[in-house]
Amino acid sequence: MEHSSIPGYTYGQVSRSPVTLDELDLLKQTVLFSSDDVAALAQAGQVLAPQTDAILDVWYGFVGAHPHLLRYFSLHGQPDGDYLARVRARFGQWILDLCTKPYDQDWLDYQHEIGLRHTSIKKNATDGAAAEPLIHLRYLTAFIVPLTATIKPFLQNGGHAEAQVEAMHAAWFKAVTLTATLWSYPYVKEGQF
Ligand code: HEM
Numbered sequence: 001m002e003h004s005s006i007p008g009y010t011y012g013q014v015s016r017s018p019v020t021l022d023e024l025d026l027l028k029q030t031v032l033f034s035s036d037d038v039a040a041l042a043q044a045g046q047v048l049a050p051q052t053d054a055i056l057d058v059w060y061g062f063v064g065a066h067p068h069l070l071r072y073f074s075l076h077g078q079p080d081g082d083y084l085a086r087v088r089a090r091f092g093q094w095i096l097d098l099c100t101k102p103y104d105q106d107w108l109d110y111q112h113e114i115g116l117r118h119t120s121i122k123k124n125a126t127d128g129a130a131a132e133p134l135i136h137l138r139y140l141t142a143f144i145v146p147l148t149a150t151i152k153p154f155l156q157n158g159g160h161a162e163a164q165v166e167a168m169h170a171a172w173f174k175a176v177t178l179t180a181t182l183w184s185y186p187y188v189k190e191g192q193f
Contacts, residue, residue: 006089008126010113011097016105017112019182019193024108031178037171044168045099047158048151052092058150060088069139072132083129098175108182115183137187144180148173 063069116122120134155168
């Protein structure tokens with residue numbers, strides 16, 4: 001997937017995260033994220049890259065099957081197809097970024113941007129949408145579970161030994177938890193993150 005052609009994908013062109021790299025390092029330690037996880041994620045990236053469309057079909061199917069989630073892509077109960085499609089392209093890129101990008105300042109900054117895009121500060125703005133004005137934080141956290149549970153069969157498709165699949169899956173879980181945690185920053189009161 002080519003970055004620059006994805007509408008609204010502004011990796012490397014966003015303002016600085018209020019979270020420091022030192023704080024990120026402590027968060028990584030807290031979710032037991034190690035250099036082994038970096039390697040396992042790189043391998044997961046190779047396995048998942050050719051499957052992103054199928055993965056997104058599963059995730060969008062999950063959202064579409066739950067009106068309380070679909071409402072965030074909707075206006076007056078009517079899903080916005082353009083908005084769904086534009087976000088889908090960036091979601092696909094996120095899968096690859098999560099697995100293959102270095103977790104450096106650019107990565108940290110884009111995590112903050114994605115967090116903002118889930119809150120009333122920036123939701124809808126990137127795509128000129130008129131859907132619900134924010135995604136409630138409780139679902140951001142809860143979504144870690146389906147995103148982690150549903151990725152396992154795709155990791156198994158790579159033909160790797162079961163132990164390696166487990167390593168990739170564990171690394172994915174840590175990475176998704178790390179990012180969802182960073183995304184919670186703009187939701188919480190100043191000084192309490
Ligand atoms: C945007 C992932 C939770 C709805 C995005 C993007 C990604 C993403 C990668 C696009 C970022 C970009 O603009 O580059 C995730 C992950 C979640 C999560 C990893 C939880 C761990 C949720 C939940 C909902 C949701 C629970 C509710 C249905 C949306 C919407 C957008 C979006 C509506 C577009 C926001 C905008 O207007 O810019 N999400 N998401 N997300 N997500 Fe999530």
